[in-house]
Amino acid sequence: MFFPYVYLAYLYLVLRLIAPLPLQRATRIGLGLGLLLVCQHHLIQRWVFGTMFSPEIPRIFIILLGWLYCSFLLVLLLQLLADLALLAAWALRRGRAVDARLTLRMRYAVVAFGALLSAVGVGQAVQVPEVRRVELAIRDLPPALIGFRMVQLTDLHISRLMHGAWVREVVERSNALRPDLVVITGDLIDGSPQARAGDVRPLAELAARHGVIASLGNHEYYFGAERWTRAFEGLGMRVLANRHATIDHDGGRLTIAGVTDPVAPRFGMEGPGTRRALEGSAPDAPVVLLSHQPIGVAANAEAGIDVQLSGHTHGGMIRGVDQVVKRANGGYVSGGYRIGGMQLYVSNGTGLWNGFPIRLGVPAEITEFVLKRAQ
Secondary structure, three states: OHHHHHHHHHHHHHHHHHOOOOOOHHHHHHHHHHHHHHHOHHHHHHHHHOOOOOOOOOHHHHHHHHHHHHHHHHHHHHHHHHHHHHHHHHHHOOOOOOOHHHHHHHHHHHHHHHHHHHHHHHHHHOOOOEEEEEEEEEOOOOHHHOOOEEEEEOOOOEOOOEOHHHHHHHHHHHHHOOOOEEEEEOOOEOOOHHHHHHHHHHHHHOOOOOOEEEEOOHHHHHOOHHHHHHHHHHOOEEEOOOEEEEEEEOOEEEEEEEOOOOOHHHHOOOOOOHHHHHOOOOOOOOEEEEOOOOOOHHHHHHOOOOEEEEOOOHHHOEOOOHHHHHHHOOOOOOEEEEEOOEEEEEOOOOOOOOOOOOOEOOOOEEEEEEEEEOO
């Protein structure tokens, strides 16, 4: 369970960081209680708002809470490293303790550096992402599709944090690329259609020759996939749930298939089905699969998928920590991979969930794909 592990981390910091400080007992108790509120703010939000995914509070408070929570996690990591260093020093000194004044300075440095890193990371997380250009080489690509340009947006997590003004800037950057097609691979939102009505409105201005095609992510199911599907269609998108669409581009055909998210059965809906999505598709057309999570890749490759576009991982958010996220997602976390004859691309995400809004060394992206024929 998530919260018990957080309690263990909290107790570790209380014992190793707060308790040894040369402060009055009341001050240390106050620091401990404050840290408890910070580390459990997701649980508190769930009690107050009914969900930890979309607290409807002013943006500045979400940024502040995000900074505090990310500071907690970074300080935890830094304190672990500091304790390992102290343990190594103790061993090298043959059991003689390190000077108490040095360990005290280390504790202050851990807190200061963790808070600073968190501020930098949160600041980077809420920026409008830059464009990342990627070439996709596809076997037997029809000549008409050579140079076809496709923009992928994913994990926008439109919310009080990633609000309407931010969405509008993302849309403007996408439109400036003049793509042939825009695809969105899930987790567009956090919140109900009523709460996000104004924030998602700029998505209606996304422009591409062949329109906008989307698949759903786990967060759409948390807030009502059917309602959000209708809302997205009202914004001019085609939402593919185990279905496909055929793009006819100057006589060259391209199949875009989309699958549901693995959480769908928990909400009484059909789980992801690549083969069902491909039923009736043109056998000679290259296939691009939109799958929010980078899963089922071996089966998708066997099913004849040429390219799978995914998100979900946010690229791991922090360089180094991304290796943990990679293991939790089948070995796929960021960038391009080849599985048999299929290419998988996992985007770092365009936005970020407000519950852990940090990026350090893993920038968000608006991804522009340019198709070319494999040699």
